[in-house]
Amino acid sequence: MQLETIIGLEIHVQLKTKSKMFCRCDNSGEDKPANTTVCPVCMGHPGVLPVANKQAIEWSVMSALAINCNIPNFSKFDRKNYFYPDLPKGYQISQYDQPIGLGGFLIIDTSKGQKKIKITRLHMEEDAAKLQHSADDKWSFVDYNRSSTPLMEIVTEPDMRTPEEAKIFMQELRLIMRHLDVSSADMEKGHLRCDANISLRPVGQDELFPKTEIKNLNSFKAVERALEYEIKRQIKLWEAYRAPDTLATRGWNDAKQITEEQRTKEEAKDYRYFPEPDLPPLTFTPEYIEEMKTKIPELPQAKRLRFIDMYGIAPADAKIIVEDKELANYTEQVISELKGWLISLEGVEGTEEEIWANNKQKLMKLVTGWLINKLGALLNENNLGVRDCKITPENFAELIAMIYQNKLNSATAQTLLTEMFKTGIDPSHALEEGGLKQISDEKEIENIINKIIAANPDPVADYKRGKVQAIKFLVGQVMRATKGKVDPQKVEEILKNKL
Numbered sequence: 001m002q003l004e005t006i007i008g009l010e011i012h013v014q015l016k017t018k019s020k021m022f023c024r025c026d027n028s029g030e031d032k033p034a035n036t037t038v039c040p041v042c043m044g045h046p047g048v049l050p051v052a053n054k055q056a057i058e059w060s061v062m063s064a065l066a067i068n069c070n071i072p073n074f075s076k077f078d079r080k081n082y083f084y085p086d087l088p089k090g091y092q093i094s095q096y097d098q099p100i101g102l103g104g105f106l107i108i109d110t111s112k113g114q115k116k117i118k119i120t121r122l123h124m125e126e127d128a129a130k131l132q133h134s135a136d137d138k139w140s141f142v143d144y145n146r147s148s149t150p151l152m153e154i155v156t157e158p159d160m161r162t163p164e165e166a167k168i169f170m171q172e173l174r175l176i177m178r179h180l181d182v183s184s185a186d187m188e189k190g191h192l193r194c195d196a197n198i199s200l201r202p203v204g205q206d207e208l209f210p211k212t213e214i215k216n217l218n219s220f221k222a223v224e225r226a227l228e229y230e231i232k233r234q235i236k237l238w239e240a241y242r243a244p245d246t247l248a249t250r251g252w253n254d255a256k257q258i259t260e261e262q263r264t265k266e267e268a269k270d271y272r273y274f275p276e277p278d279l280p281p282l283t284f285t286p287e288y289i290e291e292m293k294t295k296i297p298e299l300p301q302a303k304r305l306r307f308i309d310m311y312g313i314a315p316a317d318a319k320i321i322v323e324d325k326e327l328a329n330y331t332e333q334v335i336s337e338l339k340g341w342l343i344s345l346e347g348v349e350g351t352e353e354e355i356w357a358n359n360k361q362k363l364m365k366l367v368t369g370w371l372i373n374k375l376g377a378l379l380n381e382n383n384l385g386v387r388d389c390k391i392t393p394e395n396f397a398e399l400i401a402m403i404y405q406n407k408l409n410s411a412t413a414q415t416l417l418t419e420m421f422k423t424g425i426d427p428s429h430a431l432e433e434g435g436l437k438q439i440s441d442e443k444e445i446e447n448i449i450n451k452i453i454a455a456n457p458d459p460v461a462d463y464k465r466g467k468v469q470a471i472k473f474l475v476g477q478v479m480r481a482t483k484g485k486v487d488p489q490k491v492e493e494i495l496k497n498k499l
């Protein structure tokens with residue numbers, strides 16, 4: 001039987017507001033001692049009143065708009081009732097039938113091309129406290145610091161067909177949240193969490209079969225692996241005529257790389273939702289929604305396309321650069337410097353547009369290559385982000401300009417870059433101070449080459465007898481004598497002429 005995979009995601013994003021969702025407590029409690037960022041409101045004492053966090057609402061509206069949701073004029077909070085030791089009120093304030101965002105979508109770039117994933121809804125809610133169990137399971141501890149932390153829940157339609165699509169969707173969502181600057185969206189820290197719903201069905205059928213929800217997915221890798229495992233497990237059940245016939249909840253065991261059965265899932269009716277009487281409903285005017293739209297910066301998808309169209313950057317490189325907002329800004333500053341430099345060059349004819357168009361492709365190859373591979377490697381080795389980098393965009397652009405004009409060979413350029421990276425020095429000074437300036441005087445180069453020929457009669461004889469490899473040895477000797485300050489290709493050329 002030919003089966004297809006149906007995947008939908010439920011994602012929680014923790015907002016990095018200063019205070020919590022419904023009280024004024026510090027929202028950075030995860031870094032503080034347990035139960036120190038708490039108050040009667042977030043500990044669920046009787047008689048207290050919640051007040052909604054204005055910033056959290058604004059950011060949720062911006063996030064909903066960024067994933068192409070409609071913002072209804074009217075929205076409200078509801079109580080989701082259930083009992084658990086991490087929930088002191090006995091209910092969670094959430095949104096049930098009138099969420100803040102409805103009917104959105106995201107376009108993702110998969111290995112098989114672009115795909116549109118529809119988004120059912122985005123709603124706001126508060127987080128529960130954190131439970132910790134002692135190793136011998138005799139004790140459980142509650143840390144209320146996390147209680148009432150603002151969360152957004154994003155639910156997708158069952159539009160994904162492969163684990164890869166689910167992973168890419170999560171990665172794109174993380175990038176959007178970081179561009180909006182509303183969440184650190186770190187999966188490892190639980191600031192971005194994901195439950196994946198999966199079911200299979202025979203190809204050609206439209207019906208959806210009871211889904212299995214996978215919890216505890218703490219990394220992108222876990223999302224992909226857990227879904228791959230679950231597909232294999234469910235295929236076996238289908239082949240044995242035992243396809244899942246009820247909703248089920250399984251947890252991902254990262255150590256064993258398997259999913260394990262958990263409790264059966266509660267349905268909405270079990271939560272006895274009702275409108276939260278202590279919070280007024282929200283009304284969004286068209287003016288408010290317009291204002292929120294103006295606060296949304298350029299998003300990753302648009303930025304990638306612009307980098308490709310405007311600068312002629314290769315799609316694969318654009319993807320890497322836009323992955324890091326700081327790197328994208330840095331790249332644009334470098335490009336703007338280079339553009340200015342190109343236009344100011346003497347003896348170049350044409351309009352600004354023509355000059356740029358004529359040089360763009362070659363220059364951009366240099367820029368992306370040196371940024372991603374060379375500077376990227378230095379940043380990685382030192383565990384730094386581009387924001388901590390001592391090389392200013394102006395100096396980086398100057399280095400690229402020097403390489404572009406063949407004033408440096410790539411070995412010298414690499415030495416310069418390392419020096420600039422260490423001290424922040426500009427490339428022309430580094431070149432002089434480090435004695436790295438290229439020897440461009442032909443006479444001087446010839447003198448050195450003559451000396452090398454005289455000192456190495458055997459390899460010279462070898463070369464003359466047709467042993468082509470011998471010339472590489474001689475080039476090496478010249479490079480050593482000049483400490484790499486000549487262009488090896490030029491040396492080889494002169495050597496060949498002389499011999």
Ligand SMILES: [Zn+2]
Pocket residue numbers: 020023024025037038039040041042043148
């Ligand atoms: Zn509080």
